[in-house]
Amino acid sequence: MTAPEAHQGTIWGLGLGPGEPDLMSVRADRLLRGARHVAYFRKAGRPGQARQIVNGMIGPEAVEFPMEYPVTTEIALEDPAYNTALSSFYADCAAHLAELSDRGEEVVVLCEGDPFFYGSFMHLYTRLSATHPVQVVPAITGMSGAWTATGQPITWGDDVLTVLMATLPEDDLARRMADTDALVVMKIGRNIDKVRRALERAGKLGDAWIVEYATMPGQRVSRLSEVDGVTPYFSIVIVHGHGRRP
Incomplete structure (x- = not known):
């Protein structure tokens, strides 16, 4: 595995807490308002719960990157196709974030609740943390x-x-x-x-x-x-x- 390089931008897993914006941490609020790149998960055709939580808090110049799940309930969890689809999806998302980081850009990834508690961000973390600087901002759980x-x-x-x-x-x-x-x-x-x-x-x-x-x-x-x-x-x-x- 390759260690993160000094010139790479940090990828932040930003815990938003249970849903009320006032329950976000001071650090999460600061990083979000100053972010140039904001990524978040959502179902196809939906605004995304994490994105809705931070309405009005993202800067006008920020570039948003919605990551749309390829499946939710259409395929049974035990079907191998479910895991295959999600694995490919997370790999593609991680590749996009890695590209931004390699250009020296910092990215915040919005995470409902705490990023390390049953969150989708964990699947990005495991794909990125060995080669890119990744930091997690913990939060109140749902x-x-x-x-x-x-x-x-x-x-x-x-x-x-x-x-x-x-x-x-x-x-x-x-x-x-x-x-x-x-x-x-x-x-x-x-x-x-x-x-x-x-x-x-x-x-x-x-x-x-x-x-x-x-x-x-x-x-x-x-x-x-x-x-x-x-x-x-x-x-x-x-x-x-x-x-x-x-």
Whole structure:
């Protein structure tokens, strides 16, 4: 592997936090407002959630580079074609960012939540960090914004917190849910019915909350048992711990 060269521009993975611009870090705000190149992920034909968070904060001279996913839910996760399409996509995005860096340009890549927490930026980082200067600006995670929206602490004392992806098989979800004190379930979307069944099997459905669009316009906090239908992708299920207290 080749070490980054001194003349290369830095590629910044910019954590934006859970969605409310006021919850961005001072460093993220400063880098964004001074950026000459701004990259962000989005679905084809959509403005992109990360881009919407920073409306009005990008300089008029900045060059934007939207990175449009080739697939989202059109291909099943277990289909080899899904991984092949995404691998090629991330390689192309990384090549474009590398070209900018090699010209001495700095680039900020907008990342919802924290860049190193289930974010797409990680796939660019692993392709670029050995050959180009890459820096990560951490941020408040979406799950932190979600449990704060419920108005209750997520953990007490020695509670064990488990974070699960709703894309897991139902049996795995139910087993892990039953074996924890506090719980966060992410990537809900079309998996809501499976999550509800798994929580019921684990004996936790009555304690579960769902937070939609945490800290963003349209935020809604509800008991999961009282919500019907499909929920947005930007939803998080929360089960609070009830551990040791003084």
